[in-house]
Amino acid sequence: MSCLEVAGLSVRTRDGDTLVSDLSFTVDAGERVGLIGESGSGKSVTSLAVTGLLDAGLTAHGSVLLDGQQVIGASDRMLRPLRGPAASIVFQEPLTALDPLMRVGRQIAEPIARHRGLRGRELSAAVRDALVDVALPEERLARAYPHELSGGQRQRAAIAIALAAHPRLLIADEPTTALDVTVQNEVLDLLDRCVAERDMALLFISHDLAVVSRMAQRVTVLRRGVAVESGPVRDVIDTPRHEYTQRLVESARALDRTLDGGDA
Numbered sequence: 001m002s003c004l005e006v007a008g009l010s011v012r013t014r015d016g017d018t019l020v021s022d023l024s025f026t027v028d029a030g031e032r033v034g035l036i037g038e039s040g041s042g043k044s045v046t047s048l049a050v051t052g053l054l055d056a057g058l059t060a061h062g063s064v065l066l067d068g069q070q071v072i073g074a075s076d077r078m079l080r081p082l083r084g085p086a087a088s089i090v091f092q093e094p095l096t097a098l099d100p101l102m103r104v105g106r107q108i109a110e111p112i113a114r115h116r117g118l119r120g121r122e123l124s125a126a127v128r129d130a131l132v133d134v135a136l137p138e139e140r141l142a143r144a145y146p147h148e149l150s151g152g153q154r155q156r157a158a159i160a161i162a163l164a165a166h167p168r169l170l171i172a173d174e175p176t177t178a179l180d181v182t183v184q185n186e187v188l189d190l191l192d193r194c195v196a197e198r199d200m201a202l203l204f205i206s207h208d209l210a211v212v213s214r215m216a217q218r219v220t221v222l223r224r225g226v227a228v229e230s231g232p233v234r235d236v237i238d239t240p241r242h243e244y245t246q247r248l249v250e251s252a253r254a255l256d257r258t259l260d261g262g263d264a
């Protein structure tokens with residue numbers, strides 16, 4: 001069974017604007033799939049639609065099966081048990097996932113207690129392990145509030161929260177865009193390791209082709225809410241068929257040449 005099976009997904013606003021149109025893709029157990037597109041192409045709307053977290057003003061149509069359960073039209077009560085064990089999201093901005101008024105350790109403890117039923121010393125040990133897993137081993141970080149952490153540390157804490165329920169699918173929505181380049185690399189390495197160690201599936205969403213090609217095996221290219229191309233990452237980069245993908249590939253190569261100090 002696929003972790004996520006999206007078939008003919010469309011998302012519309014109250015005014016009748018279509019933000020995502022007839023989108024289909026699957027993520028199988030343990031597979032890494034990328035969703036790439038420029039800003040405004042509908043990537044975040046898609047990640048929210050597949051977890052049933054769309055804004056009230058937006059409606060989703062089509063079919064989204066998360067762990068075999070239909071998300072479209074399901075009540076929040078039905079979806080709550082799926083969020084965590086079936087799929088967790090890491091957002092671009094870590095403060096989206098963090099409560100500014102609660103110590104980081106408590107915020108990691110809460111989902112561990114809820115999903116894995118741990119209490120007392122076992123729970124404290126699990127929180128310590130979770131922090132070590134995301135390379136935040138210092139004891140004081142568990143007692144810190146989010147504003148006392150750096151941007152990279154906050155994103156690591158948000159990843160620890162997302163991993164707390166041992167999700168079968170991790171959805172990472174531009175997880176490193178808000179970070180500087182060095183920290184970005186560290187967080188990508190961390191995600192890579194966590195996904196591999198846990199044998200999780202990954203839906204990796206980004207505007208950055210280089211990053212997607214590092215993290216995913218297959219990719220779907222989204223343009224104005226429409227999938228224009230999909231296939232193995234290598235094929236899409238080597239022989240992009242759609243003119244929009246060709247532009248994405250060319251601008252990624254131009255950026256690479258600039259960073260190398262060559263001609264852009």
Ligand SMILES: Nc1ncnc2c1ncn2[C@@H]1O[C@H](COP(=O)(O)OP(=O)(O)OP(=O)(O)O)[C@@H](O)[C@H]1O
Binds near residue numbers: 013040207
């Ligand atoms: N709640 C909403 N109501 C109306 N329009 C929305 C809503 N949320 C997003 N949109 C619109 O949907 C389109 C897609 O937005 P989305 O955030 O999914 O893009 P994105 O590809 O994730 O971009 P970025 O990389 O900048 O985050 C945009 O035109 C955006 O303005």
